[in-house]
Amino acid sequence: MADSNNNRRKFMATTLQSVGLTALGGLLWSGYSDEVKASPLVLRPPGAIAEEDFLKACIKCGLCAEACVNRDSNIDRETGKARPGTLKMAKGGDHRMIGTPFFIPTEVPCYMCEDIPCVPVCPSGALDQASVSNEKGELDIDKSRMGLAVVHKESCIAFWGIQCDACYRACPLLDEAITLEYAKNERTGKHAFLLPVVQSDACTGCGLCEIACVTEEPAIFVLPIEYSTGKAGSHYVKGWDKKDQERVKDAKEIKTKNIRSEKEASDYLNMEVEY
Amino acid sequence: MKNMKYLLLRRVTQVTLLVLYFGANAYGWHIVEGTFGSSLVFGVIPLADPYTTLQVLATGFVLGADVLLGALIIILFYMIVGGRAFCSWVCPINMVTDLANWLRRKLDLDKEEVNYRFIKRRARYWIMVLGLIVSAVVGVAAFEVLSPITIMQRGIIFGFGAGIAVIVAIFLFDLFGVKNGWCGHLCPLGASYSVIGAVSLIRVDHDHEACTNCMKCKIVCPENHVLYMVNKESIMVTDGECTNCGRCIDVCDDDALGFSIRNFTKK
Numbered sequence: 001m002a003d004s005n006n007n008r009r010k011f012m013a014t015t016l017q018s019v020g021l022t023a024l025g026g027l028l029w030s031g032y033s034d035e036v037k038a039s040p041l042v043l044r045p046p047g048a049i050a051e052e053d054f055l056k057a058c059i060k061c062g063l064c065a066e067a068c069v070n071r072d073s074n075i076d077r078e079t080g081k082a083r084p085g086t087l088k089m090a091k092g093g094d095h096r097m098i099g100t101p102f103f104i105p106t107e108v109p110c111y112m113c114e115d116i117p118c119v120p121v122c123p124s125g126a127l128d129q130a131s132v133s134n135e136k137g138e139l140d141i142d143k144s145r146m147g148l149a150v151v152h153k154e155s156c157i158a159f160w161g162i163q164c165d166a167c168y169r170a171c172p173l174l175d176e177a178i179t180l181e182y183a184k185n186e187r188t189g190k191h192a193f194l195l196p197v198v199q200s201d202a203c204t205g206c207g208l209c210e211i212a213c214v215t216e217e218p219a220i221f222v223l224p225i226e227y228s229t230g231k232a233g234s235h236y237v238k239g240w241d242k243k244d245q246e247r248v249k250d251a252k253e254i255k256t257k258n259i260r261s262e263k264e265a266s267d268y269l270n271m272e273v274e275y
Numbered sequence: 276m277k278n279m280k281y282l283l284l285r286r287v288t289q290v291t292l293l294v295l296y297f298g299a300n301a302y303g304w305h306i307v308e309g310t311f312g313s314s315l316v317f318g319v320i321p322l323a324d325p326y327t328t329l330q331v332l333a334t335g336f337v338l339g340a341d342v343l344l345g346a347l348i349i350i351l352f353y354m355i356v357g358g359r360a361f362c363s364w365v366c367p368i369n370m371v372t373d374l375a376n377w378l379r380r381k382l383d384l385d386k387e388e389v390n391y392r393f394i395k396r397r398a399r400y401w402i403m404v405l406g407l408i409v410s411a412v413v414g415v416a417a418f419e420v421l422s423p424i425t426i427m428q429r430g431i432i433f434g435f436g437a438g439i440a441v442i443v444a445i446f447l448f449d450l451f452g453v454k455n456g457w458c459g460h461l462c463p464l465g466a467s468y469s470v471i472g473a474v475s476l477i478r479v480d481h482d483h484e485a486c487t488n489c490m491k492c493k494i495v496c497p498e499n500h501v502l503y504m505v506n507k508e509s510i511m512v513t514d515g516e517c518t519n520c521g522r523c524i525d526v527c528d529d530d531a532l533g534f535s536i537r538n539f540t541k542k
Contacts, residue, residue, distance in 0.1 A: 123342045
């Protein structure tokens with residue numbers, strides 16, 4: 001009797017120990033996995049689904065990167081030798097989710113191959129072929145949204161009045177994704193500014209502008225779309241836009257109640273800010 | 276060379292596979308492309324690792340049919356034919372841990388007093404299940420974040436970077452920490468193949484009559500509890516944790532061990 005009691009105690013103790021250690025391991029493992037997931041400024045291949053889902057879906061096989069580097073067009077025109085591919089597989093020290101494909105435009109941008117070799121080979125669905133296909137179901141690289149280029153006005157020498165259209169000319173969607181806006185140079189009074197403007201409805205985020213930029217650090221660069229765009233929010237309605245106005249045609253009055261609504265808008269907006 | 280047959284065959288298989296995968300990236304070969312997570316054979320047949328596939332499914336992502344079919348092919352192969360052969364015939368980490376184990380014996384680190392037994396062999400099954408839970412909670416295939424197997428394979432194909440540290444860590448752990456620590460105690464991928472391959476046809480068979488009880492097989496076996504029948508009974512090694520590496524067959528001087536096909540009708 002005493003023996004079976006001892007055995008039961010031992011069993012209870014070892015079970016408790018196993019469960020406890022598993023919980024400990026689970027906490028450490030979850031914490032680590034969650035941290036390594038957080039690599040926000042990463043550019044993914046064409047057709048990549050939203051980053052949160054991409055990190056779930058990517059099985060880290062590298063077929064996209066292999067298709068990228070081994071594409072027929074990837075030959076250096078001068079030497080006739082194979083060039084490095086655009087897509088790299090994140091390794092330890094890259095500070096991106098290990099084993100996932102990404103690219104750095106200043107190293108090798110995406111050349112936007114028409115046959116998009118990297119997308120159809122994806123077995124898991126992390127790269128979605130439908131998102132880079134047109135209505136007829138044909139591949140259309142112009143539909144890809146790898147990122148969105150942003151111009152930093154202060155370091156872009158075109159904004160200084162110097163004539164430079166390197167990014168404009170490098171853009172594969174010439175005069176669509178980057179347009180030139182003409183403005184008068186008031187400083188000299190007789191010259192024109194030729195200002196690059198990124199059109200976010202056309203820019204694919206390929207990064208050819210970024211590598212073409214002549215400044216020491218690129219004044220135009222690609223960021224993941226969620227980082228290079230803001231969001232006005234659905235509570236702003238363009239009253240002058242018939243379609244947008246449709247959204248509120250059945251709207252009823254809502255009284256918002258929060259700390260701010262205790263005061264009139266004119267009161268709290270004119271209040272001094274407390275730091 | 277007689278006692279190296281299966282060892283050499285395994286090394287040839289492992290290295291050939293790595294060369295073929297490397298060539299797929301470096302030279303555009305279409306024999307086997309991708310990595311062990313998911314591959315393409317001759318540009319047509321998909322293969323996928325079952326545990327990796329399960330982790331992705333655990334995150335809630337509905338995987339493409341290619342991966343599901345690939346995982347099914349792998350499951351059927353190891354379930355019916357190979358047993359846990361992935362671990363000893365395919366996995367590149369096997370070469371690292373075999374080296375650590377060999378050095379252990381040479382450096383006299385194999386003695387009981389210097390073998391830290393703070394981990395139990397069944398820990399891997401807990402880790403395997405835990406990996407699926409963490410995948411579901413965090414929303415990322417949890418073992419793939421740190422798997423030395425694919426880190427090593429991708430390292431060989433695409434370059435190691437700092438990932439080499441993981442391989443060195445496994446080596447040091449197996450050499451100075453727990454004997455067979457990684458493959459025999461912790462690796463959830465090995466655990467998954469133990470489960471998949473538990474009923475496979477290819478098995479090591481023991482002949483009790485021929486055995487002289489020299490125990491060489493138990494010294495080299497990375498999972499030596501599976502050889503409990505040595506010099507006791509003439510039965511097959513049916514434990515799913517046997518990796519079918521054949522090292523016991525290599526070192527046996529008495530022809531008491533050999534590969535055989537499991538006979539389900541015989542008791």
